[in-house]
Amino acid sequence: MKLEEQKISQKTLYEGKVITVWLCDAKLPNGHISLREVVHHSGGAAVLFVKDNKILLERQFRFPYNKVIWEIPAGKLNKGEDPMLAAKRELEEETGFRAENLRHLIDIYPSPGYTDEIIYIYLADGADMVGSHLDEDEFINAQFIDISEVERMIDSGEINDAKTVAAVYKYLRSINQKQI
Template identity: 35%
Template sequence: MEKFKKIKTEAAYRAHVFDVYNDYLELPDGRNVVYDLIKHHPGACILPVKDDGSIILIKQYRNSIDDITYEVPAGFIDEGESPEDAARRELREETGFTAKVVEYVTRTVLAIGTSDEQTYVYIGMGLTGGTCALDENEFIETEEIGLDDALNMIRDGRIVDSKTIIAIYAYWGKKCS
């Protein structure tokens, strides 16, 4: 299989968190098409795991789905920051915890058909408490949940965030192996 040939890219819309581009491509059969692409800043997330095996999730309102969601701590990777450092920072800011051990799980592209948004997924263990340092527009609550309960919450639709589902299943797989 060969990659499509990019003829040109034009900015269509610039927003606060992402930009939309039109990519003009040539297909392998010679036809030309236009794809919309959302360029999004990369992020990192971390699943905090307590010594007893329970996990810490955050609850927050998400305007995109007009609902309160359960999620792992996550956020953008700052300029010059490594994905792991961003995950550690988000853990500290959103939960007050720090992790002695941070394990890389994977990199995921959240909406591969329309966006380049990448998230680096980590698991954090050996947690110690501290003080939250939320951004001014963050209104977050934390909740400690058992792994079996979290798996049930995925199955019954109470956890719908893809990066959170990936992190929980990765931790479950680690425990089962």
């Protein structure tokens, strides 16, 4: 069965600092036309930094959920920015750690039903503390947490950020398969 849809038209409904909302007409595999609402996002980059069997996690208030959550360091890509460079930038800005070497871990589609955002996730191979420099609208606490505790936090639902869960899963799976 054919699954692909074809974009026929696109109208911008909203253009903001972080997202753009499009209303699109799509031709379905059966020939019918359907409306598709798309939240365009330039994408993000994130870093899993493991040191001495501990994972560097951040606590940060996330306005859409109205709560403080646990997550790995991450941020949005600037237009045309290389995801690996963005990941290095975000790690340093948010935590003060400068990583010289990053290895690609996984790319994720956080909500493929309505957004084109891709988050590129990297593994930091060591990093040196150089001092953080948060954006003026960022308030972040970072700390290292033992891997077994992070696993427990994921299992209990204390950590439910998708990129963090995916990164930790991929990292642990890679270790078990001796790919790292």
